Amino acid sequence: MKAASQPSVLVTGGAGYIGAHTAKALHERGFLPVVFDDLSSGSREAVRWGPLIQGDLRDRAALSEAVATHQPVAVIHFAGLIEVGRSTVSPDLFWEVNVAGTVNLLTVMREQGVERLVFSSSAAVYGQGGRGPLETIAETADKAPASPYGDTKLAAEWMIAAQCRAHGLTAVALRYFNAAGADPSGLIGEAHEPETHLIPLAIAAALGDGKPLTVFGHDFDTPDGACLRDYVHVTDLAAAHLAALTVDLPAGAFEAVNVGSGRGHSVLQVVEAVGRAVGVPVPHAIGPRRAGDPPSLVADPRRARELLGWAAQHSALDEIVADALRWEREPAYGAGHRDPANRRRSPTPV
Ligand code: UFG
Numbered sequence: 560m561k562a563a564s565q566p567s568v569l570v571t572g573g574a575g576y577i578g579a580h581t582a583k584a585l586h587e588r589g590f591l592p593v594v595f596d597d598l599s600s601g602s603r604e605a606v607r608w609g610p611l612i613q614g615d616l617r618d619r620a621a622l623s624e625a626v627a628t629h630q631p632v633a634v635i636h637f638a639g640l641i642e643v644g645r646s647t648v649s650p651d652l653f654w655e656v657n658v659a660g661t662v663n664l665l666t667v668m669r670e671q672g673v674e675r676l677v678f679s680s681s682a683a684v685y686g687q688g689g690r691g692p693l694e695t696i697a698e699t700a701d702k703a704p705a706s707p708y709g710d711t712k713l714a715a716e717w718m719i720a721a722q723c724r725a726h727g728l729t730a731v732a733l734r735y736f737n738a739a740g741a742d743p744s745g746l747i748g749e750a751h752e753p754e755t756h757l758i759p760l761a762i763a764a765a766l767g768d769g770k771p772l773t774v775f776g777h778d779f780d781t782p783d784g785a786c787l788r789d790y791v792h793v794t795d796l797a798a799a800h801l802a803a804l805t806v807d808l809p810a811g812a813f814e815a816v817n818v819g820s821g822r823g824h825s826v827l828q829v830v831e832a833v834g835r836a837v838g839v840p841v842p843h844a845i846g847p848r849r850a851g852d853p854p855s856l857v858a859d860p861r862r863a864r865e866l867l868g869w870a871a872q873h874s875a876l877d878e879i880v881a882d883a884l885r886w887e888r889e890p891a892y893g894a895g896h897r898d899p900a901n902r903r904r905s906p907t908p909v
Contacts, residue, residue, distance in 0.1 A: 572637030574601025604892035616660030633675035650707035657711035683709030736789035736819035741886035748886030750893025776848035819858025
């Protein structure tokens with residue numbers, strides 16, 4: 560499978576949503592993505608461009624063996640727990656996987672001389688802080704995570720930065736805003752179980768096979784009272800990882816970079832966009848706020864352009880929704896694939 564000149568990159572969590580899209584981008588740029596994933600939430604079918612090693616980040620021996628076998632030139636580290644709500648009830652588990660798991664990875668990288676890391680961080684490190692609702696967020700903004708999930712991402716960033724200073728590791732932490740959409744090939748897409756994200760839930764509601772969507776809160780201090788988010792196409796996110804992997808940085812550098820489009824869309828604007836794409840209005844009701852939701856998270860994307868030469872190319876809301884809809888109608892794996900009753904092919908007649 561591996562050509563002599565094809566450098567390996569270890570992709571922890573490469574069977575997950577953003578990991579799989581990045582593995583495809585690595586393949587297209589001549590790297591061999593070696594996926595290390597415990598398949599607790601990722602899909603075996605999403606691993607198409609290189610080998611899969613089924614293993615848990617907490618198992619240092621398994622990580623060590625994976626690195627010794629494949630001799631990666633770099634690691635892209637996605638593996639971790641991501642559900643904000645779950646983190647509030649099981650913070651210990653989140654620290655064990657997201658923080659202690661990252662310690663294991665850093666130790667193995669140091670032991671075996673892997674000197675380059677790209678880390679999946681999150682806009683969750685910011686929380687709402689003292690920002691106004693229409694202010695974009697630069698990397699220097701206050702860090703005030705609103706959940707244990709955000710705490711673990713920030714703690715992992717600090718630890719990685721310290722490892723860079725101490726041992727000459729070079730690392731880029733990418734702070735994602737709202738990943739959405741799917742690869743236009745239809746081979747890979749979003750398959751969370753249970754699904755909690757707005758765009759797939761709005762599509763399911765419009766296609767009539769999910770529950771009506773609940774809009775979480777209508778009394779935020781935002782233009783239409785609904786939360787504002789910066790939706791970034793997963794293909795753009797994957798490209799940001801390639802840029803972070805290959806950018807010329809001095810040994811020991813640590814950089815944290817926002818990955819967003821710089822444009823905010825409210826939940827109600829997303830509901831309208833999904834309705835336009837499907838051709839029927841999204842059935843929805845206004846409900847209470849969801850705990851821990853900051854009113855507004857919109858990136859200032861300037862640092863990504865300056866440092867990485869990256870800017871979103873496919874993150875117009877209508878393009879994101881069109882690609883997400885194509886996937887939800889014909890998912891290649893996940894619950895909608897296994898259970899035809901969950902197939903989201905055609906809208907409910909209205
Ligand atoms: N929303 C609804 N109804 C739903 C689902 C979501 O109104 O049924 C709203 C949320 O309140 C939020 C927006 O839609 O305002 C987007 O919600 P998502 O759940 O799709 O995404 P989040 O912004 O909550 O989460 C994202 C990432 C997380 C990350 C978080 C940081 O998916 O991994 O940003 O705040 F932790």
